[in-house]
Amino acid sequence: xxxxxxxxxxxxxxxxYTRSDAESLETADELKRKKRIKLAIYIGIxxxxxxxxxxxxSFTVMKVKTPKVRLGNINVQDLNSVPATPSFDTxxxxxxxxxxxxxxxxxxxxxxxxxxxQGATVGQVSIPKSKAGMFSTKKINVEVxxxxxALSGTNLGSEMSNGVLTLNSAAKLTGKVELMLIMKxxxxxxxxxxxxxxLSSKTLKSLQCK
Numbered sequence: 001x002x003x004x005x006x007x008x009x010x011x012x013x014x015x016x017y018t019r020s021d022a023e024s025l026e027t028a029d030e031l032k033r034k035k036r037i038k039l040a041i042y043i044g045i046x047x048x049x050x051x052x053x054x055x056x057x058s059f060t061v062m063k064v065k066t067p068k069v070r071l072g073n074i075n076v077q078d079l080n081s082v083p084a085t086p087s088f089d090t091x092x093x094x095x096x097x098x099x100x101x102x103x104x105x106x107x108x109x110x111x112x113x114x115x116x117x118q119g120a121t122v123g124q125v126s127i128p129k130s131k132a133g134m135f136s137t138k139k140i141n142v143e144v145x146x147x148x149x150a151l152s153g154t155n156l157g158s159e160m161s162n163g164v165l166t167l168n169s170a171a172k173l174t175g176k177v178e179l180m181l182i183m184k185x186x187x188x189x190x191x192x193x194x195x196x197x198x199l200s201s202k203t204l205k206s207l208q209c210k
Contacts (some may be wrong), residue, residue: 024199064177067106068099068192069130070209071113071169072139079202081165088165089147090197092204096125096140098173098189100132106187107131108175113148116168118154122146127173146176164205165197 033039081088096113100106111127123146132138146167147155159166171191176184192207 040126064179064185064187065101066187067102067108067172067173067175067177067189068097069171069189070097070099071191071193071207072097073097073193074204074207076197076203079197079199081156081160081199083157083160086160087144087147087148088156088160088199090165091143091145091177093141095173096127096142098130098132098138098140100134100136100138102177102179103134104177104179104181105133106129106175106177108173108189111144111171111173113169113171115144116170117148117156117166120151120154122148122151122167127171131175138180158200163199165199167195167197169193169195 014125031189035042046153074092074094076090078091079088080090097130099105099110108129108131109165113125113127114121115123115125125142125144127140130138130140132208166183175189175190176189178184191209192208195207198205
């Protein structure tokens with residue numbers, strides 16, 4: 001009978017410590033708090049990364065550069081000069097080059113290249129409406145005919161007596177650079193070239209464009 005009346009007691013944990021429900025709940029809350037902190041850190045890192053990307057793009061991709069308009073190589077086909085008169089006429093072929101160094105195409109309107117002697121017009125050629133692609137150069141082949149028939153009051157005779165004829169070319173193109181199909185920036189391109197012809201050899205002596 002003594003054995004039947006003995007009470008049975010649960011075994012205590014080996015470390016002598018019993019974990020209550022309140023302590024378990026506290027631990028769960030602590031884990032949730034740590035997860036929220038980690039999530040906030042990840043979001044902060046993502047936001048900083050995005051800011052860095054946008055800043056880098058603003059200085060590279062989104063920065064719009066002015067396209068350049070230049071003359072290419074000049075191939076003289078005919079060059080006649082009379083220093084005594086004085087007068088000249090010439091015909092040559094060249095390329096009008098529209099260089100675009102942007103992250104998007106440059107669409108420009110039609111324009112005109114004017115050739116001048118000391119500020120007076122001696123001839124013109126047209127530039128058709130077109131576009132220069134991203135990081136590319138649009139090349140337009142043209143034939144140019146120039147004449148001094150409209151000149152007056154210049155020192156053409158004295159220059160030609162030295163065997164040199166110096167001319168200038170000027171042009172202005174207006175258009176827009178498109179970036180990422182969502183942004184359009186107006187840009188105007190200008191040409192300012194100086195060319196010198198050797199009258200004795202009837203060849204191009206030099207060509208410089210700014």
